[in-house]
Structure formats: structure tokens, C-alpha cells
Amino acid sequence: MSEAGAEALRRGRRDIVIGALLMVVATFCFVSLDSILKALAARHDVLFLAWGRNLFQVVYLIAAMPFLGARRMLVTRHPFIQLCRGAALVGTTVFIVLALKTMPLAQTYAITFSAPLIATVLAMIFLKEQPSLRRWACILAGFAGVMVALQPQAPGAGGFLVFPLAMALANAGYHVLTRAIASDEDPLAMLFHVGFFALLITSLALPWSWSWMAQWEWGLLALGGAFGTLAHLLLIEAFRRAPTAVISPMIYSQIIAACLIGYLVFGEVPTLATLLGAAIVIASGVALIRSRG
Template sequence: MSGHVYARPLQGVVFLVLAVACFATLDTSVKVLGASVSVLLVVWFRYLFQAVVMAGFVLPTRGWRSLRTRHPWLHLLRGALLLLVSTLGFISLGYMPIGEFTAIVMLTPLVVTLLAAVFLKEPANLLRWALVLGGFGGALLVIQPTGQAIGWAVALPLVMTLAYAVFQILTSRMTRTEDAMTLHFYTGWVGALLISLALPWVWQSIDDLRTAALLGLAGLMGTVGHFLLIQAFARAPAGVLAPYLYVQIGFALFAGWLVFDHVPGTLEWWGIALIAACGATMAWLSARAPQTARPARP
């Protein structure tokens, strides 16, 4: 078992649900932007926004000392992983509806739970595995009706899923020794600097208010969402949080209906119900966990 004590798993769940709501909003704005703006330019602005906001907040309030770290290469790896996730995700959204894309990405919790159990030694009993597999089955029901996610484009979110799982595990490990603001600062600047290398080939001027507003929304939602994600993993184990990532499917389907008039089919709604049932059960288990753990781990 991990030596790290998680005292507030329910707070972690709340932060995670808020984070995935931000990510669904981010995906929606990116899909709208994709019709007129280069995907790599959107990625660049999203990271530049985060880097500038975090620099403006962290440096005046905490100073340069707050950026000291014993793991610079892990920060570089984490930033590069998230940049890869963002780029593959933004490209995928150009080929798939938001709901189907998000459902494929929701294979991530199964991979996260496996990696957390093997490498972080976080507990994952049979009931938790059953709940994760139940959520996975719900995600498959969401994908099944339309078939639009089948084809070469499906490889992009699958690769993204693996990278995102590794990113989440790395985040869970680094929050044990690194300050959340330090993590967020380096993530933004690593992504911004790396994607800036491609800027000369993808630059285009933005001359209308709507596009500028959507770029700003994408930057804001990415920045806030990943800060909430860090806070979530600082408060609860990755294995506990994993099923709640499925909630993003619901947010994405709602956004797809609201913005793109994409209505889910019957099997998709059954999938959402299964995901919600698994999530509610896991919430009940999470509520019991601190009470059970206190006598053994004061």
C-alpha cells in the first residue's frame, strides 16, 4: 500500500467532477474553433493562457523560491504528456462528435486503476474493479449506436488515452512532494514553450471577437480544469477518482446536444445510466473509506 494518507476523498471527487465539466466546455469550444482556426494554434493559445495566468499569480504571491523543485525532468515529462494529450484530443474532435470522442477517452479510468494498483500500490478490490468495468461497459454503450467513431481516427484518442493515464498517475505521484501551484506553473510553461516551436508554420491572425472569445474560453477552461485535477489527486487515490472521470461523458453529450444538436440514441442513455450507477456506488464507498481507515492509520 502507498504510504501517503488521503484524508479527504469526497473533496477529491468534487474537484474532479468540476474539472471534467471544464474539460467538456474546453472540448466544445475547440470543436467550434476547429472550423476556422488551426488546431495547433488553439493548443498554443491554450498553453500560453495557462502559462501567463500562473506566472501572474504565482510569482507575485510566492516568489521565485516557490518554483524550486527536485524533479525538473518529471515536470518536463508531465508537461510534454499533457501537450501530447491536448494535441491528439483537439485533432480528434475535428473528426468525431464530442460525446463519442469523450466516451472513447473514458477508457482512461480502467488504465489508470491498473497502473495505480501496479505502480502506486493503491488498493483496488474486486468491487472497485467491478465498478470500473461497469463504467467501461457504459462507455461502450455510448459508442455503439452511431459507429461514427470507427475508422482510422479512432487511433488518435486511443493513443491519447494511454498518454492521459500515464499523465494522471504521474500527477498523483508528484502531488505528494510538489506544490499544486508549482505543478501548474511548470505544466503551462513546458507546453507553451514546446508548442511555440511550431508557431511559425501555424500562425494566423484572429480578427473577429467571437473567435477571440472562444480562444479565451478554451484557455480559461484548460487552466482551471487542470488546476482542479491536481487538487483532486492531492485529496484522493487515483483508483478512487477513476470512475468519476466517466461523468465527463454526460457533460459532453449535453454540450453536443446544446451546441451541435447531436442527440444520443437509446443505448447511449442506457450507458449513461450505468455510468451514473457505478459512480454513485463508488461515492458511497469513498464516504466510508476514511472512517474505516482511521483506526489503522491514525
């Protein structure tokens, strides 16, 4: 192998490692955002918090336009699908915050990990993708894991267990819509427009959802918006550097972040059923991602 070829190989391996690490950091950012929303949801309306989270994301991206390129963010070929992605993002945010109001972080994430499995089913219906028998086996095993994690160990959870499932469904819809236009849109445009349309949608509810917050609460919400924006930018860079089959399984490191933050911040100790269910869903998701047919 030539020296140039060896250097290219080393650069490729380095990019894969960096991409995987970026994905892990992104998942910790997402859990940090959700933890902030969980804390604020005890005092404020969920739709108002979703509005604030998207407001700060749009503000941060506008501030970054001189560095990342205004045209790259503003030009879109699929405004209607971007609007639908914004609606799906609103649903994802609202449902996960509603779940976290009554459920531990770890249990909520164990259930929402079913999103890639649901996305595969939705892609079969709407994008005419045909999963193989191996993929169907992964999907069924994953949902079995969800059933294990669904055991209502969270105090007072009860019917609120529907919220993480609804979040997984909304997130799956978001994934399918993203996949439908990913090859035809700039990633930065997809990031800006999903936040912009989500902000417009949640603004419609402001007359009913507005909540007065203390300065420190606005600071927390601004920090949450920064975590969310940074997480999405890290995702873009991660997928630019490494293959999907390497990067996507890294999202399951969220369960580690959820257990750690849940214990340190909220005093939550994950149950055996939660961890077992999460392990089954994670194994099924990884197998699904790595499956070629």
C-alpha cells in the same frame, strides 16, 4: 460530543459538499474548453490551438503569482517528470481535439472516461501497484463499456474512433506521472510546470502550425485558456477540501455537460449506445475509485 467537536464535524461535512461542487464546476469548465477547441479546430491547426491554450494558461498563472506565491509555482523537485507531464498534456489536448472534429462530445467523453482504468493498469506496470481481483473486474467491465460506446454512430467517425482512445491513454499517463510526484510537489508548481512545458513543446511546431486568427477567435481561445486554468485551480481546491473517494467520481458529471453543450451548441443528440457505454464505464470507474484493494 463537545461543541468544538460538533463544529469540526459540521465543517468537515460542509467541506465535502463544497469540494464535490467545485469538482462538478471544474468538469463543466473542462467541457467548455474542449467545446471552444472543437469549434476553432474547424478553421485552425490542432497543434496551434494546443499552443494557444497553454500560452494563456501560463500567462494567467504568471498574473496570479503575486496572489498565489511565485515560489510555490516556480520551484520543482522533478523537472524531467514535469516535462513528461507536459508532453502527456499535449497528447491529451491534441487527441481530444482531433476526436471532437468528427465525433459528438458525449461519445468522445464516454470513451475517454476509460482513462482511470488505463491509469490503474499503467500504475501496475510502472509503479508496481498490484490491483486486486475486484479492481481487475472493474477494469474489464469498464473496457466492455468502452466497446459499447465505440459503436460508430457519429457521422463519418470511422477510424477517428482511435483518437479518444489515444486521448484516454495520454491522460492515463498524465495521471500516473502526477501520482508519482504528487506527495513531493506543491500542487501549484505541478499546475504551472505542466502548462509551461506543454507550451515549450507545442512552440516547436509553431513554424508549421501557425494560423492567423481573427480577434474574436483569439478572444475565444483566451476564454478557453481561462476555463482550463480555472478548472485546474478548482481541482486543487476540491481535493484540498474533500477525500479523493468523494471527489474523483464527480468527474463523470462531464457526460451531463457534454450532452447539454453538445445539444445546445452543436445540435448533437447522444445515442443510446453512447449513454449505455458511458453508464457502464462510469459505474466501473466509481467502483474502482471506492475499492480499497
